[in-house]
Amino acid sequence: MKSVPSVAKTCLRFPLKALTVASLVALLPLTAQAQGVVRIGMTASDIPLTSGAPNSGFEGVRFTGMTLYDALVSWDLSVEDKVAPLVPQLATQWSVDESDPRKWTFTLRQGVKFHDGSEFNADAVLFNFDKIFNDKSPQYDAQQAAQVVARLPAFESIQKIDEYTVEITTKTPNAMFINQLPFMFMSSPAHWEALGGDWKAFEQNPSGTGPFKLDRLVPRERAELIPNHDYWNEARKAQAERIVLIPIPEANTRANALLSRQVDWIENPPADTLPMLQSRGYQITSNGYPHIWPWQFSFLDGSPWLDKRVRQAANLAVDRESIQQLLGGYMVPAQGLLLPDDPAFGDPDFKISYDPEAAKALLAEAGYGASNPVQAKVLISASGSGQMQPLQMNELIQQQLKEVGIEISFEVLVWETLFNNWRQGAADPASMGAHATNITFATHDPFAALIRFMDSKNVAPVSLNWGHYKNVEVDGLIADLQTAFDPAENLRVYTQLHETIVEDSPYLFVAHDTGPRAMSEKVTGFVQAKSWFQDLTPVHMKD
Amino acid sequence: MFAFIIRRFLFAIPIALAVAAVCFSLVHLAPGDPLTAVIPADAPAEVVIAIKEAYGMDRPLIVQFGSWIQRAVQGDLGVSVATGRPVMGDIGLALSNTLTLAFASAFIGFSGGILLGALAAFYNGTWVDKVATAVAITGVSIPHYWLGLLLVIIFSVQLDWLPSMGAGPGGSSNWRWDWAHLQHLVLPAVTMCFIPMGIVTRTVRATVSEILNSEFVVALQARGLRASRITLHVAKNAAPTVLSVMGLQFGYLLGGSILVETVFSWPGTGYLLNTAIFQRDIPLLQGIILVLAMFFVALNLLVDVLQTLMDPRIKRG
Numbered sequence: 001m002k003s004v005p006s007v008a009k010t011c012l013r014f015p016l017k018a019l020t021v022a023s024l025v026a027l028l029p030l031t032a033q034a035q036g037v038v039r040i041g042m043t044a045s046d047i048p049l050t051s052g053a054p055n056s057g058f059e060g061v062r063f064t065g066m067t068l069y070d071a072l073v074s075w076d077l078s079v080e081d082k083v084a085p086l087v088p089q090l091a092t093q094w095s096v097d098e099s100d101p102r103k104w105t106f107t108l109r110q111g112v113k114f115h116d117g118s119e120f121n122a123d124a125v126l127f128n129f130d131k132i133f134n135d136k137s138p139q140y141d142a143q144q145a146a147q148v149v150a151r152l153p154a155f156e157s158i159q160k161i162d163e164y165t166v167e168i169t170t171k172t173p174n175a176m177f178i179n180q181l182p183f184m185f186m187s188s189p190a191h192w193e194a195l196g197g198d199w200k201a202f203e204q205n206p207s208g209t210g211p212f213k214l215d216r217l218v219p220r221e222r223a224e225l226i227p228n229h230d231y232w233n234e235a236r237k238a239q240a241e242r243i244v245l246i247p248i249p250e251a252n253t254r255a256n257a258l259l260s261r262q263v264d265w266i267e268n269p270p271a272d273t274l275p276m277l278q279s280r281g282y283q284i285t286s287n288g289y290p291h292i293w294p295w296q297f298s299f300l301d302g303s304p305w306l307d308k309r310v311r312q313a314a315n316l317a318v319d320r321e322s323i324q325q326l327l328g329g330y331m332v333p334a335q336g337l338l339l340p341d342d343p344a345f346g347d348p349d350f351k352i353s354y355d356p357e358a359a360k361a362l363l364a365e366a367g368y369g370a371s372n373p374v375q376a377k378v379l380i381s382a383s384g385s386g387q388m389q390p391l392q393m394n395e396l397i398q399q400q401l402k403e404v405g406i407e408i409s410f411e412v413l414v415w416e417t418l419f420n421n422w423r424q425g426a427a428d429p430a431s432m433g434a435h436a437t438n439i440t441f442a443t444h445d446p447f448a449a450l451i452r453f454m455d456s457k458n459v460a461p462v463s464l465n466w467g468h469y470k471n472v473e474v475d476g477l478i479a480d481l482q483t484a485f486d487p488a489e490n491l492r493v494y495t496q497l498h499e500t501i502v503e504d505s506p507y508l509f510v511a512h513d514t515g516p517r518a519m520s521e522k523v524t525g526f527v528q529a530k531s532w533f534q535d536l537t538p539v540h541m542k543d
Numbered sequence: 544m545f546a547f548i549i550r551r552f553l554f555a556i557p558i559a560l561a562v563a564a565v566c567f568s569l570v571h572l573a574p575g576d577p578l579t580a581v582i583p584a585d586a587p588a589e590v591v592i593a594i595k596e597a598y599g600m601d602r603p604l605i606v607q608f609g610s611w612i613q614r615a616v617q618g619d620l621g622v623s624v625a626t627g628r629p630v631m632g633d634i635g636l637a638l639s640n641t642l643t644l645a646f647a648s649a650f651i652g653f654s655g656g657i658l659l660g661a662l663a664a665f666y667n668g669t670w671v672d673k674v675a676t677a678v679a680i681t682g683v684s685i686p687h688y689w690l691g692l693l694l695v696i697i698f699s700v701q702l703d704w705l706p707s708m709g710a711g712p713g714g715s716s717n718w719r720w721d722w723a724h725l726q727h728l729v730l731p732a733v734t735m736c737f738i739p740m741g742i743v744t745r746t747v748r749a750t751v752s753e754i755l756n757s758e759f760v761v762a763l764q765a766r767g768l769r770a771s772r773i774t775l776h777v778a779k780n781a782a783p784t785v786l787s788v789m790g791l792q793f794g795y796l797l798g799g800s801i802l803v804e805t806v807f808s809w810p811g812t813g814y815l816l817n818t819a820i821f822q823r824d825i826p827l828l829q830g831i832i833l834v835l836a837m838f839f840v841a842l843n844l845l846v847d848v849l850q851t852l853m854d855p856r857i858k859r860g
Contacts, residue, residue, distance in 0.1 A: 045817070045818040045821065046625065046818060049626070135593075142594070142597040143581075143627045145594075146581045146590075146594050146597075147583075149586070149587075149590045150582070150583040150587065150590055151583065200627065216713075218713075218715070218716045219626065219628065219633070220633075220637075220810050220814075220815070220818070221709070221710070221715060221716070221810050222713070222714045248708065248808050249805070249817075249821075250808070252692065253707070253806055253807070256692075256695045256696070256699060256700055256707040256708065257707055257808075259700040259707075260695070260699035260703060260706060260707040262707060262708060262709065416823065419584065423585075452585045461588075464584060
């Protein structure tokens with residue numbers, strides 16, 4: 001048999017050589033990337049829609065909405081020390097008709113051009129509202145409508161007054177309508193027509209009025225944005241040569257892509273990689289933003305949270321600083337529903353702090369004690385968008401509540417199931433008799449923060465009042481807020497509403513996320529606003 | 544042979560129907576609403592109804608299934624709920640990327656497996672055999688997503704030699720067979736080749752050892768045949784078994800690995816399947832599973848035909 005191996009050796013020589021060559025070739029270093037190109041690893045699994053109504057939640061709005069498009073009003077994202085305020089964008093001013101407060105008149109900015117060179121005017125605004133709200137119009141796009149309709153629930157109709165003035169009518173008088181408009185981006189009617197009225201073609205070759213233009217789109221892999229040199233707002237002209245958006249849904253892959261210099265910036269790096277990234281010289285940016293991580297209590301019969309003293313006791317029993325430590329510092333301890341420095345935070349009578357003794361006293365007053373602890377079941381998830389680190393955070397809260405005499409059991413659901421249950425409500429059998437649910441949400445305006453959860457008209461399944469919360473005072477303040485058109489009065493009512501909510505504590509207020517981002521030391525110009533949305537225009541690479 | 548091929552094609556029809564039905568039922572039984580990806584949680588009820596109508600999801604399940612099958616037969620797998628793009632187009636692109644990765648992994652895995660298996664058989668009982676067997680066992684035992692992460696940490700993060708993700712510097716749409724693109728293929732292909740390499744090594748080792756011990760090899764040697772001729776006979780006898788194992792393994796590679804493609808953000812069918820699952824994009828999910836199942840059926844048929852051609856003792860049809 002000796003001869004057989006020698007033959008085999010001869011036969012095998014070639015593949016061995018090939019493998020050696022292949023492994024040597026593999027050792028060649030990567031070529032360097034050009035300066036001025038900022039490559040961003042997003043958490044989305046696909047490029048958000050580029051036709052003017054992005055999907056993929058607020059990340060989509062951030063990356064393919066506010067970059068390519070403008071809205072009538074938007075947020076000022078250039079400041080980092082206060083919650084981003086609303087500012088005029090494609091509308092220069094607006095007013096509400098005093099005799100019929102459902103009518104809003106908007107004066108449009110003149111001299112603004114779409115990327116295709118066509119003019120932005122009242123006809124363009126009407127075209128865009130029709131693409132979302134008028135299913136009889138030729139430009140109606142069900143896919144864009146699905147993203148926007150729910151974000152502008154107050155809209156009823158629109159009409160042109162003159163070339164640069166439009167009048168929008170809301171369903172009922174609603175002072176908060178203005179907060180809904182940043183989600184209504186303006187796509188170019190002329191370009192849509194030039195593409196044969198095809199929104200799918202428009203997606204590949206979009207035209208808005210935004211500070212960036214889309215240069216290249218590879219679905220699921222990358223979108224490349226280049227500056228719009230003719231942008232109307234000198235203060236927001238794009239500084240980078242090119243912004244490349246790359247979807248990398250897997251968190252560790254995102255971190256590795258940053259570490260191997262394939263991207264320069266990643267959204268939401270895994271919490272456990274932050275110290276390592278920092279030690280290697282990467283910049284970590286973070287800032288509190290209008291987000292809340294709460295337990296939303298049930299007010300159905302049998303719920304222990306029906307007693308305000310128990311709700312307040314739970315809020316006093318949570319040591320938010322230890323949760324902050326658990327998260328490596330990347331959270332703002334909640335003292336209410338809004339960020340502590342939100343203009344509408346106010347000065348609630350009930351101060352949320354860590355005071356287990358006061359919590360025990362409240363529980364004793366409510367008839368609970370060591371032999372008779374409060375018992376409650378909470379629906380939680382193991383992961384999910386905006387949920388931070390739900391298992392660890394919930395377990396820590398469970399321990400802390402137990403110390404004052406509140407015994408919590410968890411029902412851990414798949415994130416999608418928990419999220420769908422939000423709309424089903426606490427009374428639905430799918431809630432399994434739970435007394436609270438743990439879903440995070442945005443609090444960037446009164447509707448998002450409060451009305452959809454606290455208005456008794458919004459009891460599930462109508463909207464997201466999961467726990468069937470009903471409070472006459474809150475309902476009254478919500479009604480007042482809707483008709484408070486004067487900004488100062490609006491802020492006063494909103495502040496009073498927030499103070500009332502903190503005092504009544506229909507939530508366990510726990511944390512606000514700080515949206516950490518990691519980026520190479522070469523990325524410069526970025527200001528992390530206190531917002532879900534960020535401005536990419538000042539971002540560029542150092543020489 | 545021709546009748547056999549026709550019959551196998553006909554068998555594929557009930558398989559396709561069963562796969563489609565199982566997949567359709569599973570995604571509807573799973574928790575959550577199929578339109579979660581499209582409708583905001585607080586959308587007004589009338590908007591939810593209108594969108595369900597627009598996507599045809601207000602109809603009874605059986606009607607939805609029927610109309611889907613009807614269109615699928617004509618090559619139309621519908622439109623993705625999340626993106627509005629035709630499912631067929633997305634699957635086509637993903638499949639071409641997965642094919643690139645599968646061929647690269649198969650090339651490394653099969654050639655490595657044949658080499659190690661043959662060496663182990665020829666040097667049966669020696670340290671060469673032990674090393675080859677150890678490599679094979681390690682290959683089938685290591686979870687490949689873990690191996691993938693490890694390779695990324697070593698070769699991308701620490702040594703900075705190879706890219707950690709993606710399918711080329713500008714995405715997969717302008718893929719070229721140059722180093723700038725091939726370097727993106729190295730780590731995922733090496734990660735994915737270990738399991739097929741282990742399995743092929745074991746198969747080749749067992750088959751070749753058995754053949755080397757058979758009487759006809761002794762007879763050939765006794766007649767003074769050259770070693771190369773004997774090796775050829777051994778290879779020819781081992782081929783049908785090894786081929787069927789390689790066919791199955793290639794089928795798994797074609798399915799794309801959800802984990803490996805996700806770890807490397809490789810835009811293939813596994814990555815697409817992962818996206819479809821998390822977005823509950825039912826048309827996309829059904830489309831991918833059906834196409835992959837059909838690939839498996841076609842691949843098995845191809846292996847059967849090749850086996851018959853190589854070994855006349857195997858009679859089919």
